[in-house]
Amino acid sequence: MASNQLIAFLVLVVTLLLQYNKNTFVEAQLSVNYYSSKNYYSSSCPNFPRIVRMTISSAVLSEPRMGASILRLFYLDCFVNGCDASILLDDTSTFTGEQNAASNHNSARGFNVIDKIKTRVERACPGIVSCADILAMAARDSVVMLGGPSWAVPLGRRDSRTASQAAANSSIPLPSSSLSELITSFHNAGFTTREMVALSGAHTIGQAQCRNYRERIYNDAKIDRAFAISRQRTCPIISGSGDGNLSPLDSLSPLVFDNSYFRNLVSQRGLLHSDQELFNGGSTDSIVREYSQNLLSFRSDFAAAMVKMSLLNPLTGGDGVVRTPSCGRIN
Template sequence: MASKEISFAFSIIFILLISGFVSAQLSTNFYASSCPQALQIIKSTVNAAVNNEKRMGASLLRLHFHDCFVDGCDGSILLDDTPTFLGEKTAFPNVNSVRGFDVIDTIKANVENACPQVVSCADIVAVAARDSVVALGGPYWSVPLGRRDSLTANFSQANTDLPAPQSNLTRLISAFAKKGLNANEMVALSGAHTIGQARCISYRNRIYNDTNIDSSFASTLKVNCSISSTDDNNLAPLDTVTPTNFDNYYYKNLLVEKGLLHSDQELYNGNFTDAQVNFYAHNSGKFFKDFSNAIIKMGNISPLTGTQGEIRLNCRRIN
């Protein structure tokens, strides 16, 4: 009787496998045998790019976030538009904003030279984000790997699911919850804004209309971000104190009403998230730990695995 039950169980597992209901899981040693050089190649290429331009570290981190929040971490954001294909790059949250594609291209070319058609673009984006954070003084985490690349993109979801810089706390929590991330994880991941810059169009309304903003801070920003639209692309650091260091100054700035974006200051504005912001402002170790755990979880949003998708030869187009 027992042998029949075991045989039946194995039959069910086999049926599930061939039906696609059981997919491969991500693993931190996914390329240990197939491309052992991959992680070092990505790291060295990222380090060179960040050494050349510190801002690139923030751009590569943001690229991972904007990829994962649209149909999962599948490299879809990397796809270029064609006459018959609409990608995500021209969606409002991405156009003239998301960058770093040339660095991903370089990494992909270097990895392809070592291990042809083995390492996915989606995995490259995830590892490049980690290596960028480390290069700027932030925490290290082991990146689960084994994602495959999408065959399509989702322009409409890029417009609806990526949180806007004008979002209030309720909308932020809702946007992250939609991706399986809770409010605490949202606050931790928002700490990515301790590096990088934002365009005037993203913070203009805050510096001219918000009341929960330090007046001298707002006045300084108004110099390069006028009320007119002529300054839309002028940049300001998200963290004015240590703009190229991955640390906890983002949260310290919120305590004194110097969050650049409206969505930033919403985390410390008389809400239940105030306590977490205050804790991170005084405990960088806890922030680093929670950020690492949250970004690992974010990196596991709906990955393509097994035989799903493909391994692109060029990250900008499907094979």
């Protein structure tokens, strides 16, 4: 091997080892028992899981749509520079955060529920539990409340000191995304194509605004005609008219976390263009068909992908803060 090639090879090996060690170190600082006992970075807060569970249960029972909103809030947070609660920071006269990014403006919701959890947690354990961990737990419990799978949530994240609207605008896939754009976006975040399809199954709950599916129901060729007509009744063809009107992402069982989203795609009844791209003669058709026929396979893959998402670039130790007393402002 030539000397230049050898040097390049050694540089690559060292880089990979450093990245591996960094990831291993970060994950070692996270633990499902992080608040159960005192450790170097925190004191205990044993009632934290119960507080989240009870607050989410009340919120979802009061408004079932809230479960999907909390899950989406977690996704919007993690896809922008990692799971650091940056999505929760409010805009001020001197600070522009992520809440008014193109994908989030008049769309992201559930902040009041996270605030309620934070208030109750602060009352029980002042200054101990991060907003990032609250959001991660709340997302899991929201899925469970709607009949979805559970998973162990690694804890010990810290909160960011800032946010990036520019990163939000560039990182979040659009409802008009093609399959190749979706694959690239998720691959850039570290997900396989199969994990991307599994995570897209979150659209088995929740709703979308007319502005995000108008183009599909009037202009897409691969759409069930009866389905398109039914959605046109609540979404006028004229842009600006009824833009905020809502339709369920899953027309079969919008309030139950199951695999009917994938059955809709097989029937060309995906609401968003980006949804239907997953089953449109491309490389993900076989995965969609598998999930449409095998609920257990989808549940298992979704839970595993959510754990992986929760580990996207978390801040740990002294790299972040625990925002207090609220999640919307830096200390």
